[in-house]
Amino acid sequence: MTTSMTKPDIPLKHYLQFSDFTASEYAYIFERAALIKKKFKAYDKHQPLADRTLAMIFEKASTRTRVSFEAGMYQMGGSVVHLTTDGSQLGRAEPIEDSAKVISRMVDLVMIRTYEQTKIERFAEHSRVPVINGLTNEFHPCQILADIFTYIEHRGDIRGKTVAWVGDGNNMANTWLQASEILGFNVHVSTPSGYEVDQDVAGLRSNESYKVFKDPKEACAGADLVTTDVWTSMGYEAENEKRKTAFAAWCVDEDMMQKAKPDALFMHCLPAHRGEEVQAEVIDGPQSVVWDEAENRLHVQKALMEYLLLGKLA
Numbered sequence: 222m223t224t225s226m227t228k229p230d231i232p233l234k235h236y237l238q239f240s241d242f243t244a245s246e247y248a249y250i251f252e253r254a255a256l257i258k259k260k261f262k263a264y265d266k267h268q269p270l271a272d273r274t275l276a277m278i279f280e281k282a283s284t285r286t287r288v289s290f291e292a293g294m295y296q297m298g299g300s301v302v303h304l305t306t307d308g309s310q311l312g313r314a315e316p317i318e319d320s321a322k323v324i325s326r327m328v329d330l331v332m333i334r335t336y337e338q339t340k341i342e343r344f345a346e347h348s349r350v351p352v353i354n355g356l357t358n359e360f361h362p363c364q365i366l367a368d369i370f371t372y373i374e375h376r377g378d379i380r381g382k383t384v385a386w387v388g389d390g391n392n393m394a395n396t397w398l399q400a401s402e403i404l405g406f407n408v409h410v411s412t413p414s415g416y417e418v419d420q421d422v423a424g425l426r427s428n429e430s431y432k433v434f435k436d437p438k439e440a441c442a443g444a445d446l447v448t449t450d451v452w453t454s455m456g457y458e459a460e461n462e463k464r465k466t467a468f469a470a471w472c473v474d475e476d477m478m479q480k481a482k483p484d485a486l487f488m489h490c491l492p493a494h495r496g497e498e499v500q501a502e503v504i505d506g507p508q509s510v511v512w513d514e515a516e517n518r519l520h521v522q523k524a525l526m527e528y529l530l531l532g533k534l535a
């Protein structure tokens with residue numbers, strides 16, 4: 222009896238954090254994403270996932286993740302089931318393990334956006350099919366996949382480059398740090414005190430790929446990419462007022478961008494709050510690539526789903 226609905230010769234693999242894949246798997250995914258994007262732009266059908274079904278479980282709000290996974294799966298010939306906490310038995314305390322066993326008998330792939338990373342790990346442990354992290358409190362690997370693909374499109378290889386992270390030591394920061402260890406670039410991190418990254422939570426092997434700066438301007442000095450995120454992530458809304466005070470100096474402004482390299486890019490995973498974590502002049506300015514970054518969620522996640530279900534294609 223098979224335990225997975227992926228092709229029998231494809232080992233069951235989950236994508237729960239950035240460190241789940243090696244540098245060579247990323248090289249393959251970026252190459253496929255570029256091809257898939259090119260075909261999409263040429264209205265050339267790419268439907269390797271005909272008859273496959275993706276279940277998307279959202280315990281937090283989403284625009285980009287929902288649209289990119291849903292549109293992506295349909296464009297690849299498959300279909301989608303959309304579940305929310307309130308609209309399913311997940312909101313009525315059905316154990317996550319039972320939900321995983323049931324859902325994964327009916328679909329080929331599951332994407333989950335939830336709170337604790339342990340929740341998605343428990344789901345994956347009991348799933349017959351690949352599980353993708355669509356954001357947890359700790360990580361957002363699909364976003365960093367899109368961000369690095371966007372960097373490569375604009376500037377080439379990210380190896381040896383410097384990324385400045387300005388803001389909260391949150392899921393995005395943790396994932397940038399994991400990516401730096403795997404893909405060989407550096408991260409300059411500047412957070413207000415009390416909001417630092419935690420190396421254990423981020424799941425890092427060492428502190429060699431990143432450097433911490435008290436002053437966000439110093440973190441931006443010489444950077445190839447400056448990036449930030451909301452001051453208050455989903456699930457932390459009760460801390461909003463306190464955070465507004467603590468983060469006041471962590472707004473990416475033109476001054477900070479001037480400290481970075483002249484050809485530095487600006488990224489933000491979105492949604493953004495202009496006037497809080499980023500000045501309108503920066504996010505809407507010439508160095509910003511946020512719209513490419515958002516679009517690329519579609520292309521990289523198509524490559525990711527294809528890889529998880531079909532493995533490496535010639």
Ligand code: CP
Nearest residue numbers: 283284285286490491
């Ligand atoms: N960046 C991102 O994940 O956006 P959504 O919350 O809209 O999915």
Ligand code: NVA
Nearest residue numbers: 391450454455490491
């Ligand atoms: N750090 C943000 C990212 C949103 C896409 C959050 O978790 O809410």
